[in-house]
Amino acid sequence: MAKVSIQMDPIKDIDIYSDTTFALAMEGIRRGHELFYYETRNLTLYKGILEAKGHSIIQLKKELGNHVSLGKTEKRKLKDEEIILMRQDPPFDMNYITYTHFLEDIHPKTLVVNNPSEVRNAPEKLFVNKFKEFIPETLISRNFDDIYNFRKEYKDIIIKPLYGNGGKQIFYIDPNNQNFSSLLEMFFEKSNEPIIIQRYLPEVKNGDCRVVLIDGKIGGAINRIPLSGEVRSNLHVGGKPEKKKLNNRELLICEALENELKSRGLILVGIDIIGGYLTEINVTSPTGVQEISKFENINFEYEKIKFNSEKLKVIKKNQNHIVTGSLKSKKNSIF
Numbered sequence: 001m002a003k004v005s006i007q008m009d010p011i012k013d014i015d016i017y018s019d020t021t022f023a024l025a026m027e028g029i030r031r032g033h034e035l036f037y038y039e040t041r042n043l044t045l046y047k048g049i050l051e052a053k054g055h056s057i058i059q060l061k062k063e064l065g066n067h068v069s070l071g072k073t074e075k076r077k078l079k080d081e082e083i084i085l086m087r088q089d090p091p092f093d094m095n096y097i098t099y100t101h102f103l104e105d106i107h108p109k110t111l112v113v114n115n116p117s118e119v120r121n122a123p124e125k126l127f128v129n130k131f132k133e134f135i136p137e138t139l140i141s142r143n144f145d146d147i148y149n150f151r152k153e154y155k156d157i158i159i160k161p162l163y164g165n166g167g168k169q170i171f172y173i174d175p176n177n178q179n180f181s182s183l184l185e186m187f188f189e190k191s192n193e194p195i196i197i198q199r200y201l202p203e204v205k206n207g208d209c210r211v212v213l214i215d216g217k218i219g220g221a222i223n224r225i226p227l228s229g230e231v232r233s234n235l236h237v238g239g240k241p242e243k244k245k246l247n248n249r250e251l252l253i254c255e256a257l258e259n260e261l262k263s264r265g266l267i268l269v270g271i272d273i274i275g276g277y278l279t280e281i282n283v284t285s286p287t288g289v290q291e292i293s294k295f296e297n298i299n300f301e302y303e304k305i306k307f308n309s310e311k312l313k314v315i316k317k318n319q320n321h322i323v324t325g326s327l328k329s330k331k332n333s334i335f
Contacts, residue, residue: 004028005036005078007043007099016067020289026060026268027299038077040099042090050078050102085113087285090165093122096284108265115265119283122264125162125196127281130260133313134253134278137199142188147197151180156200158231159183162193165284167234172200203275204231209244216258221246227269241255241288243295249276251259257281263314284305 008021010015016022028035038054045051056071078084090171092094100116107116128135139150141160151157153175173180177305187195207223224239226232232239248255250273261269270286272279293299 002033003034003039005054005081005084006036006057006077006087007040007052007084007103009089010039011037011057011068011070015281016062016064018287018289020287021085021285022067023061023289024062024087025057026062029060036081040095043102045102045184046104048105049153051075052078054082056246071093078103079110081110083111083113086116086119089285090163092163092165092284113267114269114283115267118264118266122266122281122283123163124280124282124284125160127283128278131253131256131278134276136201136274136279137152140194140196141197142194145182147184147195150197154199156202158196158198158200159187160196160198161187161191162196168231170232179328198279200231201277201279206275207242207244207280208234208239209246209250209273211246211250211254211271211273212286212292213254213257213261213271213287215267217260218246218254219251220238220252220288220296222288222291222295240293241295247276253278281315300305 005027006021008136010168014022025035025037026310036052036054037057038052042053043050044053048219053073055073057068058071059069060127061067072100079245084106086101087101088096100120103116104114104120106112118240126140128139129140137154139146141147155175158170159173161168164170173183173185184195204226207225209221211221211224212219220239221244223244224241225235226239230239251273253273257269266283268286270282270288272282
């Protein structure tokens with residue numbers, strides 16, 4: 001049995017039928033692990049010791065409104081845990097970054113999934129630029145002239161915030177759109193960050209492929225179909241999941257990412273591919289596990305997430321910690 005803490009959003013509010021964190025937690029209980037749940041607002045760093053106030057998870061079940069039973073409130077030193085799943089949703093802001101610094105101090109003695117320093121170093125919409133041969137034409141800028149020239153060249157474009165999530169504030173701009181300047185002003189007044197402008201990929205109408213990678217290897221995939229008239233296929237905004245078989249181009253992209261993800265200790269990752277182009281590498285709180293389980297008729301979290309629980313094998317390479325093994329009970333394991 002392993003001691004596993006889960007850093008996440010309020011557990012009573014999650015969607016039990018699609019949430020990946022809920023699926024991982026249920027599998028953890030099934031395997032006999034001791035689960036402790038807390039929210040980031042209850043993290044405290046005092047005299048160099050990181051503590052969290054939270055609850056033991058007594059029971060989880062797929063019964064809406066009655067899906068979780070928690071123990072009494074207690075405070076734990078997180079360095080005494082064996083594994084921490086860092087599963088709170090973005091936005092990837094200074095609040096998020098602060099907690100990666102907190103957790104970095106106890107990793108890898110306490111295995112944090114994903115490696116907090118590499119989560120900080122790999123914002124999903126920036127990280128993809130390391131694989132420029134696979135991404136669509138992309139501009140990241142606050143410069144009006146550069147943005148206008150990009151639009152002039154590619155006509156149909158997508159504009160989105162650099163650190164957004166869940167399909168929020170994503171806009172499709174066609175050549176006839178007369179609100180372009182106002183939209184840029186809105187973005188720049190709201191934030192001092194650059195924005196992302198990409199060539200519009202019409203193939204999005206046929207779906208956005210989400211691939212879940214486990215320690216760099218393909219765990220499974222789904223296709224997410226946007227609602228009629230939408231350019232966003234995220235499940236959070238009504239995208240419909242369907243079964244997906246990866247084609248050669250998609251397999252090539254996954255293969256190209258494997259070593260980079262493993263070297264960074266990014267164990268649970270979701271990538272998005274539209275029309276053969278890599279658009280995002282989600283290292284914060286990737287979703288899709290429950291949908292993959294449904295379409296592949298497997299228990300994804302049981303079949304695919306198999307790290308070792310009797311000991312943690314940690315390798316240092318180039319001053320980065322790389323986790324090559326994790327918690328494994330005598331059967332299989334969660335992280």
